[in-house]
Amino acid sequence: MERYDAVVIGAGNGGLTAAATLAKKGVNVLLLERHNIPGGCATSFCRGRFEFEVALHQLSGLGTPEKPGPLRGLLDQLGVTDKLEFVPMSDLYHIVIPDQIDLTLKPERGEMITELQKQFPDESEAIENYIQLVYDLFTQVIGAFYLKDPEVTREKYPLYFQYALKTTQEVLDKYFKDPLLKTVISPYWVYMGLPPRLMSFVDMAAMLFAYLEFVPFHIRGGSQALSNALADTIISNDGSIRFNCGAKKILVESGRICGVITEDGQEISTDYIISNASKVTTYVDLIDHEHLPQEVLSEFRQCSLSMSGFTIFLGLDCEPQTLGITQSTNFIYGHTNPDLAYERMKVVDINDQDYMLLSCYNLIDPDFSPKGTSQAALVTLKYGEPWLNIPPAQYLKEKYRVADSMLQVAGRVYPDLRNHIEEIEIGTPLTHMRYLGTPKGAIYGFDHFIKDSTLFRPNRTHIKGLYGAGGWVGYNGFQPTLESGVAAAKAVLEDMRA
Amino acid sequence: MKKEVVEQLDGYHEIIKELELTRKYGADFTSEKGTVAAYINRLHPSRLKLRVSDILEETGSTKTLRLVAVEQELPPFQAGQYIALDIEVDCIRTSRPYSISSQPNQTGYYDITVKRVEQGLVSSYLLDRVNRGDELVSSGPAGNFYFNPIIHKTTMVCIAGGSGITPFMSMIREIVDCGLDRTIHLFYGNRTDEDVIFHEELTNIAKRFDNITYLPVIEDPTDEYSGVCGFVTSNLIRELVGDIEDKSFFICGPRGLYEFCLPELEQMGIPRRKVRQEMYGAPLNIWEYPGWPQRVNKDDIFSVKLRDGRQLEAKAAEPLIVALEKHHASVPSLCRSGDCSMCRVKILNGKVFQPAGVPVRKSDRQFGYVHSCISYPIEDLEILI
Numbered sequence: 045m046e047r048y049d050a051v052v053i054g055a056g057n058g059g060l061t062a063a064a065t066l067a068k069k070g071v072n073v074l075l076l077e078r079h080n081i082p083g084g085c086a087t088s089f090c091r092g093r094f095e096f097e098v099a100l101h102q103l104s105g106l107g108t109p110e111k112p113g114p115l116r117g118l119l120d121q122l123g124v125t126d127k128l129e130f131v132p133m134s135d136l137y138h139i140v141i142p143d144q145i146d147l148t149l150k151p152e153r154g155e156m157i158t159e160l161q162k163q164f165p166d167e168s169e170a171i172e173n174y175i176q177l178v179y180d181l182f183t184q185v186i187g188a189f190y191l192k193d194p195e196v197t198r199e200k201y202p203l204y205f206q207y208a209l210k211t212t213q214e215v216l217d218k219y220f221k222d223p224l225l226k227t228v229i230s231p232y233w234v235y236m237g238l239p240p241r242l243m244s245f246v247d248m249a250a251m252l253f254a255y256l257e258f259v260p261f262h263i264r265g266g267s268q269a270l271s272n273a274l275a276d277t278i279i280s281n282d283g284s285i286r287f288n289c290g291a292k293k294i295l296v297e298s299g300r301i302c303g304v305i306t307e308d309g310q311e312i313s314t315d316y317i318i319s320n321a322s323k324v325t326t327y328v329d330l331i332d333h334e335h336l337p338q339e340v341l342s343e344f345r346q347c348s349l350s351m352s353g354f355t356i357f358l359g360l361d362c363e364p365q366t367l368g369i370t371q372s373t374n375f376i377y378g379h380t381n382p383d384l385a386y387e388r389m390k391v392v393d394i395n396d397q398d399y400m401l402l403s404c405y406n407l408i409d410p411d412f413s414p415k416g417t418s419q420a421a422l423v424t425l426k427y428g429e430p431w432l433n434i435p436p437a438q439y440l441k442e443k444y445r446v447a448d449s450m451l452q453v454a455g456r457v458y459p460d461l462r463n464h465i466e467e468i469e470i471g472t473p474l475t476h477m478r479y480l481g482t483p484k485g486a487i488y489g490f491d492h493f494i495k496d497s498t499l500f501r502p503n504r505t506h507i508k509g510l511y512g513a514g515g516w517v518g519y520n521g522f523q524p525t526l527e528s529g530v531a532a533a534k535a536v537l538e539d540m541r542a
Numbered sequence: 543m544k545k546e547v548v549e550q551l552d553g554y555h556e557i558i559k560e561l562e563l564t565r566k567y568g569a570d571f572t573s574e575k576g577t578v579a580a581y582i583n584r585l586h587p588s589r590l591k592l593r594v595s596d597i598l599e600e601t602g603s604t605k606t607l608r609l610v611a612v613e614q615e616l617p618p619f620q621a622g623q624y625i626a627l628d629i630e631v632d633c634i635r636t637s638r639p640y641s642i643s644s645q646p647n648q649t650g651y652y653d654i655t656v657k658r659v660e661q662g663l664v665s666s667y668l669l670d671r672v673n674r675g676d677e678l679v680s681s682g683p684a685g686n687f688y689f690n691p692i693i694h695k696t697t698m699v700c701i702a703g704g705s706g707i708t709p710f711m712s713m714i715r716e717i718v719d720c721g722l723d724r725t726i727h728l729f730y731g732n733r734t735d736e737d738v739i740f741h742e743e744l745t746n747i748a749k750r751f752d753n754i755t756y757l758p759v760i761e762d763p764t765d766e767y768s769g770v771c772g773f774v775t776s777n778l779i780r781e782l783v784g785d786i787e788d789k790s791f792f793i794c795g796p797r798g799l800y801e802f803c804l805p806e807l808e809q810m811g812i813p814r815r816k817v818r819q820e821m822y823g824a825p826l827n828i829w830e831y832p833g834w835p836q837r838v839n840k841d842d843i844f845s846v847k848l849r850d851g852r853q854l855e856a857k858a859a860e861p862l863i864v865a866l867e868k869h870h871a872s873v874p875s876l877c878r879s880g881d882c883s884m885c886r887v888k889i890l891n892g893k894v895f896q897p898a899g900v901p902v903r904k905s906d907r908q909f910g911y912v913h914s915c916i917s918y919p920i921e922d923l924e925i926l927i
Contacts (some may be wrong), residue, residue: 057731077628078780080874080883081883081886081887086710088885088903089883089903090881090901090903090906091901092901093901095901101564115563127908177910188543189543189621196543196544196547197547198550204551205550205551205552206552207552208551208553209551209552209553209554209556209557210552210553220608224870259695264904265903265904265905265908266903266904266905268904268905268906269901269904269905269908271905272906272908272909272911273905274906275909276909279926283927287886287927288873288874293571318877324571324574325578327571328572328574329575329576329578329579333572336572341570341572342565344568344569344570344572345564345565345566345568345569345570346561346564346565346568347568347569347571348568348569361813361814362710364604391818432581436584436585436617437618439585439618440618444690444691444692447692451692465692465812465815465817466695466815468690468692469686469692470692474585475576476583477581477582478582478586480583481578482570482578483578484578493560494557495554495557495560495561495564497608499543499548499550500557500561517741531899539805
């Protein structure tokens, strides 16, 4: 029987950094990936003369070589920074609510404050104070968590103790009056999926802090370039990757990992598995029920599945400016009620009440598509459930109908968009389910309510030798999932040494 | 973080209450076992087991195989899409894409229409050795050559050549079966009038339905033929369809058809976004392509080392995937035209020749991945599959 020191299931962000970290340490590691290409969400696909970015919108936590963020250090260690070209974004975001506001913010604290104050002079001071709070709070989070203070006390970290379990809405309501201001200062909630009423303020502060301090980035060649670079590190360090080969079963014996059976029926012996598959897949589909620890089941009960997405990938036969697209990140919102936008995620249909995002990297990366063309991704969040209830024979009709409505909404901001489409691809929640293999096409793992944070649901190992990586064991998004793989690999290394 | 610290956070007790409540009334994910695969299989099964329920003679060199499902229901598809048949012939496991020629409004069966290819391993197997009742395995429906209501005009100008008629047959059958509000002007080029597939059916449909026009164009007609001769030219298209505004153009056939017709369409001033092309397989005469290195002869043979230690020989004139298949080192494939990237492999050492215009991801180029169905060995290779 073939034997590996460790097997990683799934070559998403977390699986790739896990396998790369292990391979670099000389661990004999096998990475199984059921697709023919690494990346999971971090991938691209070609249509005609366009190569579409699937998932990366704004890479956080990277920073510059002069002022590196945490992610840069991680990627340096894995030997991929030199193989990649990172392009900083010139805008933090552009947000439009037709007939209400059209505002672009820069990824710099002072400039962001000034621009907001210009728009909302009555709340000038509150804007300054809010951003100050974001910085002060996050500085305390860094001290307590990232620098691993052994003695975390209220005296040392008063803001943290006060705000750790507060929702974003509570803070927004405390600081601001104008609902429009509350909306334009907090659009990033869509990156985690829960509206300010349900989203932790610490998470919101973390995101805003990371983007303002380290500037959002795009990767030349898209997120696929990062995935390919990480795969390269694994291969060149004598790690093994098997594409077109998923895992069928995780083998457990007396509460310990002992191997894995691949999709093609091969049994591989190992003591360590890092699963980058969804937590539900890992524990429900891959592990026999008899080996499932009760704690896992009880923990599962508190969790709910996050939403999926509906995305239109557009290959356009003109430059973005021709269509009035002048920023790379554009939030298109129809109103200032995030709870309504959240409710809209639970239906199939799309209308002007849905919050959407149009990303177009040609503005910062002219080679992003062939000369004289551009490409854009138009995305909104949708729960998968209603899509699962559509009979297969009706599916295509619904897909086109909904895409059509979505383009109509985007047309309120970019009226000529529709007339320049050369290539189009539509991804529904079912598409995400198909390519990610997650239940209901969830893209953010489990919902990230405050009760689900690692404070209350630590990323524990329930079966000896089994570890998790990716958006299901902590936060979602590129930076967190890349970090989660390294953390899992380090835990494995530590256990191997013990 | 330590439990004692967490307990001191403002709002801790409310969260604990919420936790207790959700743990009491929350979902039981164990009931989700197998559901992801089940849902995906309804729409996008990776593998379909099919039985040949009927074989219809179309022309002297063409037959239609009617395929019914053995295990699950056939998934829906869009007129113009194909399935890739997995075939084992003479101990070689390979696959070939065939457009579905039946209409998508019914999924009781899929028809594929197979034309004999000279020295074609798979086409001769399907035409000569497959009988009614035989079982075949295929991929689920795939491909991007279909009418997309978001961007395509309801009047379609379709140019087919030879067996390239099959996706259009599916589209036309759907339009007339379902009474769709769409118009097709079909130009169908063939070498001789004896090669024309579906001639009778197309003639009848065109007679009965105002929204379907059908014009066969024959390059080298027999004496009995009295229709249009030559090629599908811009003049011919303009004559029949008139104004080119508000029309979408679709083209499917052998490589020669694109080489002739695409410049004709361009000359008519049709913007690129209005022209949709189907793929056409790997070139048979790759050594005549621009950029082919002078030093490499088409009969040259190179060694290919796999990272797992296996070693095999590969001909310069043959796509890498063919060499792999001949030596029982198959990689999965779908379109076999360089487009879908299913057969992606990594070149660790050595060089392959890839014709211009193959849509390989930018970073795949950077990291040495190629689509093995359209990559030709021009040096000894070491690869990772």
